[in-house]
Amino acid sequence: xxxxxxxxxxxxxxxxxxxxxxxxxxxxxxxxxxxxxxxxxxxxxxxxxxxxxxxxxxxxxxxxxxxxxxxxxxxxxxxxxxxxxxxxxxxxxxxxxxxxxxxxxxxxxxxxxxxxxxxxxxxxxxxxxxxxxxxxxxxxxxxxxxxxxxxxxxxxxxxxxxxxxxxxxxxxxxxxxxxxxxxxxxxxxxxxxxxxxxxxxxxxxxxxxxxxxxxxxxxxxxxxxxxxxxxxxxxxxxxxxxxxxxxxxxxxxxxxxxxxxxxxxxxxxxxxxxxxxxxxxxxxxxxxxxxxxxxxxxxxxxxxxxxxxxxxxxxxxxxxxxxxxxxxxxxxxxxxxxxxxxxxxxxxxxxxxxxxxxxxxxxxxxxxxxx
Amino acid sequence: xxxxxxxxxxxxxxxxxxxxxxxxxxxxxxxxxxxxxxxxxxxxxxxxxxxxxxxxxxxxxxxxxxxxxxxxxxxxxxxxxxxxxxxxxxxxxxxxxxxxxxxxxxxxxxxxxxxxxxxxxxxxxxxxxxxxxxxxxxxxxxxxxxxxxxxxxxxxxxxxxxxxxxxxxxxxxxxxxxxxxxxxxxxxxxxxxxxxxxxxxxxxxxxxxxxxxxxxxxxxxxxxxxxxxxxxxxxxxxxxxxxxxxxxxxxxxxxxxxxxxxxxxxxxxxxxxxxxxxxxxxxxxxxxxxxxxxxxxxxxxxxxxxxxxxxxxxxxxxxxxxxxxxxxxxxxxxxxxxxxxxxxxxxxxxxxxxxxxxxxxxxxxxxxxxxxxxxxxxxxxxxxxxxxxxxxxxxxxxxxxxxxxxxxxxxxxxxxxxxxxxxxxxxxxxxxxxxxxxxxxxxxxxxxxxxxxxxxxxxxxxxxxxxxxxxxxxxxxxxxxxxxxxxxxxxxxxxxxxxxxxxxxxxxxxxxxxxxxxxxxxxxxxxxxxxxxxxxxxxxxxxxxxxxxxxxxxxxxxxxxxx
Numbered sequence: 001x002x003x004x005x006x007x008x009x010x011x012x013x014x015x016x017x018x019x020x021x022x023x024x025x026x027x028x029x030x031x032x033x034x035x036x037x038x039x040x041x042x043x044x045x046x047x048x049x050x051x052x053x054x055x056x057x058x059x060x061x062x063x064x065x066x067x068x069x070x071x072x073x074x075x076x077x078x079x080x081x082x083x084x085x086x087x088x089x090x091x092x093x094x095x096x097x098x099x100x101x102x103x104x105x106x107x108x109x110x111x112x113x114x115x116x117x118x119x120x121x122x123x124x125x126x127x128x129x130x131x132x133x134x135x136x137x138x139x140x141x142x143x144x145x146x147x148x149x150x151x152x153x154x155x156x157x158x159x160x161x162x163x164x165x166x167x168x169x170x171x172x173x174x175x176x177x178x179x180x181x182x183x184x185x186x187x188x189x190x191x192x193x194x195x196x197x198x199x200x201x202x203x204x205x206x207x208x209x210x211x212x213x214x215x216x217x218x219x220x221x222x223x224x225x226x227x228x229x230x231x232x233x234x235x236x237x238x239x240x241x242x243x244x245x246x247x248x249x250x251x252x253x254x255x256x257x258x259x260x261x262x263x264x265x266x267x268x269x270x271x272x273x274x275x276x277x278x279x280x281x282x283x284x285x286x287x288x289x290x291x292x293x294x295x296x297x298x299x300x301x302x303x304x305x306x307x308x309x310x311x312x313x314x315x316x317x318x319x320x321x322x323x324x325x326x327x328x329x330x331x332x333x334x335x336x337x338x339x340x341x342x343x344x345x346x347x348x349x350x351x352x353x354x355x356x357x358x359x360x361x362x363x364x365x366x367x368x369x370x371x
Numbered sequence: 372x373x374x375x376x377x378x379x380x381x382x383x384x385x386x387x388x389x390x391x392x393x394x395x396x397x398x399x400x401x402x403x404x405x406x407x408x409x410x411x412x413x414x415x416x417x418x419x420x421x422x423x424x425x426x427x428x429x430x431x432x433x434x435x436x437x438x439x440x441x442x443x444x445x446x447x448x449x450x451x452x453x454x455x456x457x458x459x460x461x462x463x464x465x466x467x468x469x470x471x472x473x474x475x476x477x478x479x480x481x482x483x484x485x486x487x488x489x490x491x492x493x494x495x496x497x498x499x500x501x502x503x504x505x506x507x508x509x510x511x512x513x514x515x516x517x518x519x520x521x522x523x524x525x526x527x528x529x530x531x532x533x534x535x536x537x538x539x540x541x542x543x544x545x546x547x548x549x550x551x552x553x554x555x556x557x558x559x560x561x562x563x564x565x566x567x568x569x570x571x572x573x574x575x576x577x578x579x580x581x582x583x584x585x586x587x588x589x590x591x592x593x594x595x596x597x598x599x600x601x602x603x604x605x606x607x608x609x610x611x612x613x614x615x616x617x618x619x620x621x622x623x624x625x626x627x628x629x630x631x632x633x634x635x636x637x638x639x640x641x642x643x644x645x646x647x648x649x650x651x652x653x654x655x656x657x658x659x660x661x662x663x664x665x666x667x668x669x670x671x672x673x674x675x676x677x678x679x680x681x682x683x684x685x686x687x688x689x690x691x692x693x694x695x696x697x698x699x700x701x702x703x704x705x706x707x708x709x710x711x712x713x714x715x716x717x718x719x720x721x722x723x724x725x726x727x728x729x730x731x732x733x734x735x736x737x738x739x740x741x742x743x744x745x746x747x748x749x750x751x752x753x754x755x756x757x758x759x760x761x762x763x764x765x766x767x768x769x770x771x772x773x774x775x776x777x778x779x780x781x782x783x784x785x786x787x788x789x790x791x792x793x794x795x796x797x798x799x800x801x802x803x804x805x806x807x808x809x810x811x812x813x814x815x816x817x818x819x820x821x822x823x824x825x826x827x828x829x830x831x832x833x834x835x836x837x838x839x840x841x842x843x844x845x846x847x848x849x850x851x852x853x854x855x856x857x858x859x860x861x862x863x864x865x866x867x868x869x870x871x872x873x874x875x876x877x878x879x880x881x882x883x884x885x886x887x888x889x890x891x892x893x894x895x896x897x898x899x900x901x902x903x904x905x906x907x908x909x910x911x912x913x914x915x916x917x918x919x920x921x922x923x924x925x926x927x928x929x930x931x932x933x934x
Binding site: 054057058059060078079080081084085086088089090092094095096105106109110153156157 | 554556557559560561562563564565566567570574575578579667669670
């Protein structure tokens, strides 16, 4: 990962608070972003991710806390004196200028000589594959092309940190996938520290070195996509990133040698591999069962470990996968059956066998406070 | 047997044929009727003025135009008027821009108060400012006596100041809506790229606002050269075209020369109308829409902030003071001269009679105006017939036409049989209807644009005829537009002066004319009290309008096309 090449922190947020009137929208955010790293703020709308991005860019003042950019505190620097560049969701390209004028705007403002501007602009346009478009007006470009112009403009002055505010949300689904790959490639090639904001969890996982999951003005978890998805810190994160089935249980025994734990649930006992160190027998836990990790098959005869019986309640064929809803006792579980073409087909009310994998993540339930 | 059956069929056929005909052609019939109305009450009077200006006792002649350009008095009048327009437009644009910038980009604290004060003049007749300047700087004015000032208010500068104050809200409103529609991210991007506040203004904000600035400037220019009240009250010996026209008609009864002056006054309006259409054709910058974001206040550099705050607070302060002194003056016979607090100005019989007349005229005008406005809007938006754009242009242009022209036009057109209307309430009401048709039509058009055509199509799809759809679907949905058109027309009509001043008869005084006369004769107390009454009436209208807008918001949201 590019961040590991040089783990120098480029952007440090230290206990950031932000009030709008009496409304506290950021409640103490601390974070370090390393040089060359792509970090994504992700969370439901209203979680404060865009506000945080605007704070870093200098468009909004912090109420408390420090923003440190490349070792220097920049709290009081306005955006024009701060070495960060932002790409807005709507690109904010100047409609009265050509593509080249847009890309060269910052250079011109900063007093670059004409010849150097021309060279730099053509280098940037080549980079985003728009070399032939320099003289076009903005409204003669497609959405994807506008996105590239905005990206080139933001990179023109080689900022220390690039801020991207939902840059892909105005593109259609296929173009989004293409553009996100392009952005990621360029970002890695230029080794530019980038903060990306999105509400799309899958986009966030696909593009980032690390994710910062936010909710209600607080950071819920910071981690690599793998950590966030496979080892979510709490129920909210588990549910926010992809779909999840929860199952209550109690840890009945630990097998330190085999690295497994036994969990008793109302639906039977399960044996799961133990990743967490802080689980002890007697702990109340929540099993985090991803729909794609469960195996489903017809019949429910032989009793085996980690297998429960259920009844199929619905079967929705969607090409690459089939979504099955299975009732296990009073519990409904969503199960993804991949490549259904080559798998068993089910019909309503079939008795099915559900195998819970050993690699299930356990969330320790918070002890209820004695009141 | 067979013949009986046949005749029955024919009978049934002829009945439904009329209905079918109506269903298929109602919109065209409507358009034809409306066209005739526009032609008769809007175009015909203007043409009458044109004809009068070239018809002497011996038929066609250009003698009157020759006389106009030969006499230095008229020449001076023309120059004064154009100069007034130019200065006024420039100053209004600068102040309006500063105000709009501060209320959309400035500190939160200043936004609301500045906005309210800049819009307040809208509820007042424009000649309120002439009145307040007399109270402050007239020969017996408060400031004149306090500072022993020797500034001659009556003249060019007085007119410029009162006109500027009167047209600030228009400039502000137009520029504010332009600034609001400007994506704040554009300026933020420039800021982010290293631009200073002044650079952002120079390279981004003002270039992007150029079409809006031009549009506002042209409209203000047209309206300010045509505005009658301030120039007539404060002009003194300085000639201006609009009041000159009035003296020509009422003083010298010279309709030929009056018509020439009117034509000269229309000419710049027509030129500007075409410049406006030609220059601004398709000249609107479009940007990719994201979520609309309220512009967060920037740290504006003192270089920009100090002059902007100075200009805006001065303008807002001046407007505030003008209202305050008129209110104060309404309780004295002559403020500053007699210092006894009286209520007699409010109880004045002729003033109240004039207010009563004004309300009657405006009510009649509002009813007719709202009906015609809604129907016109429907025909303009949904109709597909030859001359549609002509109807649209005609119905929206009355607003920019100099009131004096329509005043003389109505005198010329409707003072002789077969349609003798002069001296009655109808001529005043109709004049207001067709001058201010634009407000009702605009309200209707904007409402109709919110109604998706699919609603009408759904009704037709369910088997309703055009007539049924029109009466059961369209009219109910248009009702808020009708009410808005009604109140707008009422508000505009009740304060309007420039056209009706020609049309009132001695026994039937209107409030606006009463204020004008009182101001000219120095009855400041009565002029002020009558003005305050008008302001209160208009405020009431605004309150009702706000209430209705809030009530019908649900309805309009329902009618909005999805995505």
